Amino acid sequence: MSTTVPATATAADPGPRAALRPPLAVAWLHARYQFVETLRVPIAVLGNMLFPGLALLFFVIPQRVVADDPVAATAAVGQLAVFAIMSACLFTHGAGVAEDRALPFDGYLRTLPARPGPRLAGRVLNGLAWAYLSLIPLVLIGTVLTAATLTWTQALGAVLMVVAVAVPFTLLGLTIGYSMSTKAALAVTQCTLFPLGFAGGLFLPPQMFPGWLDGISRLLPSRAARDLVVQVTTGAEAPGLAAPVLLAWTVAFAALAVWAVRRDEGRRFH
Numbered sequence: 001m002s003t004t005v006p007a008t009a010t011a012a013d014p015g016p017r018a019a020l021r022p023p024l025a026v027a028w029l030h031a032r033y034q035f036v037e038t039l040r041v042p043i044a045v046l047g048n049m050l051f052p053g054l055a056l057l058f059f060v061i062p063q064r065v066v067a068d069d070p071v072a073a074t075a076a077v078g079q080l081a082v083f084a085i086m087s088a089c090l091f092t093h094g095a096g097v098a099e100d101r102a103l104p105f106d107g108y109l110r111t112l113p114a115r116p117g118p119r120l121a122g123r124v125l126n127g128l129a130w131a132y133l134s135l136i137p138l139v140l141i142g143t144v145l146t147a148a149t150l151t152w153t154q155a156l157g158a159v160l161m162v163v164a165v166a167v168p169f170t171l172l173g174l175t176i177g178y179s180m181s182t183k184a185a186l187a188v189t190q191c192t193l194f195p196l197g198f199a200g201g202l203f204l205p206p207q208m209f210p211g212w213l214d215g216i217s218r219l220l221p222s223r224a225a226r227d228l229v230v231q232v233t234t235g236a237e238a239p240g241l242a243a244p245v246l247l248a249w250t251v252a253f254a255a256l257a258v259w260a261v262r263r264d265e266g267r268r269f270h
Contacts, residue, residue, distance in 0.1 A: 048134050051087065053140075061145050071234050078230050079202045089169035090192065093177050094174075095189050097177025099182045099185075150233060158232055165225045168225075175257045175259075221249035228243065228246065
């Protein structure tokens, strides 16, 4: 006797066919849904995409000594690119996840037979997409109005570095989003992003820091990401601790994210 799948499945009730989809397909569905949800808030899109470019326009380009020097201009664009990636990841996974958890639809999603892995993967894909999109205005402004330049090899390295920078801050964002309420997550995200950005040398080059601040800065994930991005894009040698520091923070944030997700599941469903 053959079994047929009902043809009445809808987007709200996908029916048995959805259970047969592979995890990658389910993750892609979640990513697409979350991407469209973000598009429905234009101010969030504009803020995420325009702020780094405006910072370059107002604070770097008027300094012609920096803007007209290919190495200095490329480093400045790289620093602000790290900030753009941090902002996209922290707001998408910090404030965004906390807001989603407060909605009834999130509770409904958890009752579906799919495991939480594809849903988390969808969130990561969505955040990574916005990280890349946030760089478009910044790169365009830097290309047109400064002497910043990249070889094809450096450009490829920069594209790959987006993922390396996004991973730890995605994990940090998930920790915030799954452990706090919407209002608390928004405040903590803002209070995390800007101090990390300043102390990490994303607004001012670390060469301008006093010795004590430079020592602290070298232990931060934002500074490690900044140094590695500048090395890839300009050839300037990064401190030897940059890669180990970024890796250590990635492992620490991964442990915190796993704890926050499991804590949230247990608190809400056991």
